[in-house]
Amino acid sequence: MAIFSRLTGNAKVLICCLCVSLSAQAEVTLTVTENSRLIEQTQLSAPYYILPTSAMRKVNGVIGAEYNSYLSGQLMTYTWEMIPGVSAKMAHDKALEELLTLDAKVIYQCHGRPCGSSNQWANQVFHQSRLYGLDSEQSYAALKQDTTNGPNYYALYSTERGNRKVYLHLEMIQGMDN
Numbered sequence: 149m150a151i152f153s154r155l156t157g158n159a160k161v162l163i164c165c166l167c168v169s170l171s172a173q174a175e176v177t178l179t180v181t182e183n184s185r186l187i188e189q190t191q192l193s194a195p196y197y198i199l200p201t202s203a204m205r206k207v208n209g210v211i212g213a214e215y216n217s218y219l220s221g222q223l224m225t226y227t228w229e230m231i232p233g234v235s236a237k238m239a240h241d242k243a244l245e246e247l248l249t250l251d252a253k254v255i256y257q258c259h260g261r262p263c264g265s266s267n268q269w270a271n272q273v274f275h276q277s278r279l280y281g282l283d284s285e286q287s288y289a290a291l292k293q294d295t296t297n298g299p300n301y302y303a304l305y306s307t308e309r310g311n312r313k314v315y316l317h318l319e320m321i322q323g324m325d326n
Contacts, residue, residue, distance in 0.1 A: 180242035181316065184228040187278070194223035197321055199301055200273055201256040201290050204264025211268050217255070217290070219301060221323035227276060230314040239316045240287035240306035247302055252293035259287045266307055274305060279315055281307030298323060 197220060200213035207214050230239050237259065248254070263269065266286045270279035285308035293300040303319040 178243050178246050178316075178318070180234070180239050180246070181228045181230075184230045184234070184316070186226065187229050187315070188227040188276070189225065191222070191224045193221075194321060195220045197221070197223060198273075199255075199290055199303055199321070200288075203258050203262055204268040204273075211265065212272065215256075217301070219321050221321045224320045224322075225274075226318045227279070228316045230316055232312075234314055236281070236285045236306040236308040236314045236316075237287060239314060240289070240304065243304055243306075243316060243318065244289050244291075247289075247291055247293070247304065250293060252291040252300075252302060255290040255292055257287070257289040260284050263288050269305060270307070273303075274317055274319070276317065278309075279305065279307055279317055281309040281315070 196218070198213075199217040199219055200215070201217055202213045202215040204211055205214055230236075240259075244254075244257075258264075261283050263283070263286050266279075266281050266283045269286065269288065270277055270281075287304075287306045289302075289304045291302040291304065293302070301321040303317075303321075305317045306315065308314045
């Protein structure tokens with residue numbers, strides 16, 4: 149009997165995790181990515197997540213964002229390669245518009261060279277070298293969405309590489325402790 153109750157308890161935990169995972173994935177479905185290719189998707193616990201809330205600058209000899217929010221929670225990341233004909237700015241603007249319709253509020257945003265180095269965004273912030281593109285063709289937005297389960301935070305980044313490929317990257321952090 150004890151084994152049966154453990155199994156049903158474990159099954160309940162598994163079903164709850166699956167439901168949370170599916171609901172989280174449903175929340176980040178963006179119409180701008182409908183015909184695009186999902187390159188990478190991850191979900192993991194993030195006990196220490198840094199959400200940049202300023203551009204990349206050289207501060208005290210180190211390149212990074214001058215202002216950050218320090219968070220922890222469940223992190224979901226998505227990277228799409230956009231279909232030809234969709235610019236980085238268009239993809240970013242449409243994705244941002246969709247997030248704003250979900251009552252997310254912009255904490256910080258930038259476009260082009262004022263964002264700083266695309267190399268830093270790609271490699272130091274998002275840890276994806278494929279996001280390294282033209283500084284003039286990048287866009288970034290940090291957003292906060294208040295929900296009944298606590299706040300969700302989003303990091304939205306788009307870029308166009310020298311080979312004309314356009315990428316849209318979204319990170320969603322749920323279950324915040326900050």
